[in-house]
Amino acid sequence: MKELVFGHKSPDTDAIVAAKAFSYLQNQLGYETEAVALGEPNDETKFVLQHFDEPIPRVITAAKPEVDAVMLVDHNEAQQSVTDLQDVKVTHVVDHHRIANFQTAAPLYYHAEPLGCTSTILLKLFKQHQVAVPAKLAGLMLSAIISDTLLFKSPTTTPEDEAAVKELAKIAGVDYQQYGLEMLKAGTNLASKTEDQLVTADAKTFEMGGKKVRINQVNTVDLDEVFAREAKLRQAIEKQNRENGYDLFLLMVTNILNSDTRLLVVGEPQAVVEKAFKTKLVDNKADLPGVVSRKKQVVPPLQAAF
Amino acid sequence: MKELVFGHKSPDTDAIVAAKAFSYLQNQLGYETEAVALGEPNDETKFVLQHFDEPIPRVITAAKPEVDAVMLVDHNEAQQSVTDLQDVKVTHVVDHHRIANFQTAAPLYYHAEPLGCTSTILLKLFKQHQVAVPAKLAGLMLSAIISDTLLFKSPTTTPEDEAAVKELAKIAGVDYQQYGLEMLKAGTNLASKTEDQLVTADAKTFEMGGKKVRINQVNTVDLDEVFAREAKLRQAIEKQNRENGYDLFLLMVTNILNSDTRLLVVGEPQAVVEKAFKTKLVDNKADLPGVVSRKKQVVPPLQAAF
Numbered sequence: 001m002k003e004l005v006f007g008h009k010s011p012d013t014d015a016i017v018a019a020k021a022f023s024y025l026q027n028q029l030g031y032e033t034e035a036v037a038l039g040e041p042n043d044e045t046k047f048v049l050q051h052f053d054e055p056i057p058r059v060i061t062a063a064k065p066e067v068d069a070v071m072l073v074d075h076n077e078a079q080q081s082v083t084d085l086q087d088v089k090v091t092h093v094v095d096h097h098r099i100a101n102f103q104t105a106a107p108l109y110y111h112a113e114p115l116g117c118t119s120t121i122l123l124k125l126f127k128q129h130q131v132a133v134p135a136k137l138a139g140l141m142l143s144a145i146i147s148d149t150l151l152f153k154s155p156t157t158t159p160e161d162e163a164a165v166k167e168l169a170k171i172a173g174v175d176y177q178q179y180g181l182e183m184l185k186a187g188t189n190l191a192s193k194t195e196d197q198l199v200t201a202d203a204k205t206f207e208m209g210g211k212k213v214r215i216n217q218v219n220t221v222d223l224d225e226v227f228a229r230e231a232k233l234r235q236a237i238e239k240q241n242r243e244n245g246y247d248l249f250l251l252m253v254t255n256i257l258n259s260d261t262r263l264l265v266v267g268e269p270q271a272v273v274e275k276a277f278k279t280k281l282v283d284n285k286a287d288l289p290g291v292v293s294r295k296k297q298v299v300p301p302l303q304a305a306f
Numbered sequence: 307m308k309e310l311v312f313g314h315k316s317p318d319t320d321a322i323v324a325a326k327a328f329s330y331l332q333n334q335l336g337y338e339t340e341a342v343a344l345g346e347p348n349d350e351t352k353f354v355l356q357h358f359d360e361p362i363p364r365v366i367t368a369a370k371p372e373v374d375a376v377m378l379v380d381h382n383e384a385q386q387s388v389t390d391l392q393d394v395k396v397t398h399v400v401d402h403h404r405i406a407n408f409q410t411a412a413p414l415y416y417h418a419e420p421l422g423c424t425s426t427i428l429l430k431l432f433k434q435h436q437v438a439v440p441a442k443l444a445g446l447m448l449s450a451i452i453s454d455t456l457l458f459k460s461p462t463t464t465p466e467d468e469a470a471v472k473e474l475a476k477i478a479g480v481d482y483q484q485y486g487l488e489m490l491k492a493g494t495n496l497a498s499k500t501e502d503q504l505v506t507a508d509a510k511t512f513e514m515g516g517k518k519v520r521i522n523q524v525n526t527v528d529l530d531e532v533f534a535r536e537a538k539l540r541q542a543i544e545k546q547n548r549e550n551g552y553d554l555f556l557l558m559v560t561n562i563l564n565s566d567t568r569l570l571v572v573g574e575p576q577a578v579v580e581k582a583f584k585t586k587l588v589d590n591k592a593d594l595p596g597v598v599s600r601k602k603q604v605v606p607p608l609q610a611a612f
Contacts, residue, residue, distance in 0.1 A: 105606050
């Protein structure tokens with residue numbers, strides 16, 4: 001009986017690739033499976049699939065119309081899965097997240113490890129079952145690991161993740177450093193976005209000291225590429241402030257490769273920002289080394305300074 | 307930091323042995339662990355420990371007074387574990403049951419397979435990590451597999467369980483057929499037990515359809531000998547239900563020689579039991595030919611009927 005294999009909703013590269021890899025492995029072991037996805041691939045994943053000439057997976061939202069049993073990768077929590085998870089039997093799970101909101105009626109195969117990426121665990125399973133990883137699949141899997149670990153910069157990275165990428169790179173014949181940077185860049189794909197999109201995409205509003213403060217964060221692998229558009233970004237922010245009555249706008253441009261943020265500050269009071277981050281704004285800008293989190297590293301000191 | 311390793315409450319041979327085996331393996335891999343138990347060993351397990359000259363493990367009920375982190379074997383459901391499971395971090399689980407009423411805040415190592423016995427999975431882990439199984443531990447592990455599979459008579463038995471017993475028997479230098487029968491018989495020594503002991507010995511609690519369902523299994527070589535004590539068994543079960551708030555209690559009395567079970571059902575809803583097993587309860591009893599496995603042949607249909 002055929003089973004579907006899929007990763008979580010709003011799929012990232014690991015969710016798409018781990019489904020393909022586990023489906024391939026299980027088919028080699030005698031199962032009949034198809035890898036599908038619970039959403040369209042994002043820009044990064046599209047780049048990966050195109051690079052290795054791999055088709056975009058079919059998108060589903062429910063499983064029961066097609067199959068009685070499924071295999072989950074890169075997730076287990078029901079709200080991240082197909083809408084009808086309770087109507088099908090989960091026979092296999094391979095994951096690297098906590099376990100929550102997940103239960104079965106019968107015993108199953110469940111393999112989770114606290115590693116940086118599902119695809120790292122999958123490489124171990126290929127070896128355990130002595131199934132060779134085809135070159136193309138190796139390329140996809142190393143992409144997933146680089147994506148989840150931000151090229152080993154994320155604190156979730158383990159030595160096993162790094163070793164897996166190096167091993168897969170040999171099979172795929174890929175310079176993983178150069179390719180990884182290219183891939184992460186494709187994921188930030190800011191070139192295709194307008195300045196209005198860049199300053200609003202993930203923006204949140206805060207009330208601080210009677211002021212309306214707006215903070216947005218944009219991820220990039222190239223600060224200079226973003227700040228080449230500084231004049232237009234300022235105009236877009238000024239328009240936002242004018243139209244929505246924001247007193248102060250902080251645009252965090254975060255370099256995901258070295259975990260630094262450059263701040264562009266438009267509006268008043270600028271002095272409070274300088275106090276908050278113990279820095280001097282030069283031409284409305286300041287570099288904040290080691291700052292990547294709005295919630296943990298920007299909002300609290302700013303609130304305190306107000 | 308030391309961690310405790312333990313199987314489920316009302317421990318059977320696998321619960322005791324798997325804790326010892328996984329603790330041994332993890333210590334070889336550099337962890338600092340101690341195998342403990344959540345209850346006194348039953349007659350079968352005592353026979354096993356005595357046969358291989360292995361000490362009875364220390365019994366605990368709560369973990370937090372001693373450690374911050376634990377490893378679970380042969381179970382995952384919170385109600386089958388230490389009373390303070392929510393206060394400690396679960397870092398590892400090795401199990402062969404369904405997953406239910408289990409959740410963590412952080413990623414963990416979780417290895418489950420739908421095999422007959424946790425100790426079969428553990429033998430695979432020893433091999434994966436290239437750690438040799440000492441002769442005495444091999445004897446304990448094959449005992450656990452014979453116990454869980456009723457010497458390969460249970461439908462939960464897989465070819466991997468049989469192969470594991472044969473492999474472990476060579477290491478332990480044991481005639482597993484002769485030893486296995488002896489061991490199973492030692493476990494059926496029911497005459498020496500009170501009715502209270504008979505209804506609690508290997509009992510497990512399940513949440514089904516909002517009801518608290520308690521299921522116990524007693525192995526015997528003579529059904530009539532057990533049901534000669536039916537009136538007192540009913541009283542003991544009623545007392546259990548009253549004192550612990552169980553809605554429904556199923557006592558499985560299993561003849562290990564011909565692989566049949568007679569069910570004694572006390573509490574409500576009885577109709578769900580009839581639906582689950584497509585049978586009529588007569589005087590709260592029903593014969594279930596060919597049923598020997600709580601996990602595979604009783605819990606899933608009962609869950610489905612609820």
